[in-house]
Amino acid sequence: xxxxxxKTKDLTKSNRKEEREKAEAELPAPLPVLRxxxxxxxxxxxxxxxxxxxxxxxxYARTNELDEEALLEWLRxxxxxxxxxxxxxxxxxxxxxxx
Ligand SMILES: [Zn+2]
Numbered sequence: 001x002x003x004x005x006x007k008t009k010d011l012t013k014s015n016r017k018e019e020r021e022k023a024e025a026e027l028p029a030p031l032p033v034l035r036x037x038x039x040x041x042x043x044x045x046x047x048x049x050x051x052x053x054x055x056x057x058x059x060y061a062r063t064n065e066l067d068e069e070a071l072l073e074w075l076r077x078x079x080x081x082x083x084x085x086x087x088x089x090x091x092x093x094x095x096x097x098x099x
Pocket of ligand 1: 050051052053082083084085
């Protein structure tokens, strides 16, 4: 019985690690670049309200020569339907960005 509990715990741990590794492998750009993008978006949206497009995200993508299509597709997968949703949803729902 005790053995089974330990086994279940191990499994949960490795699933979480797998989830994180999978999320990291799917990132459309290096993690530091994406983290910088969230910080930059936060500043932009502080000064200018979101017009519910990806205008700032795209601006960042162009400036940093990221793959715009891959970036948007990835952001949408994690609930980032526009710049403010990118900030509100993506960081907290993506295993590679959490914590
Ligand atoms: Zn918005």
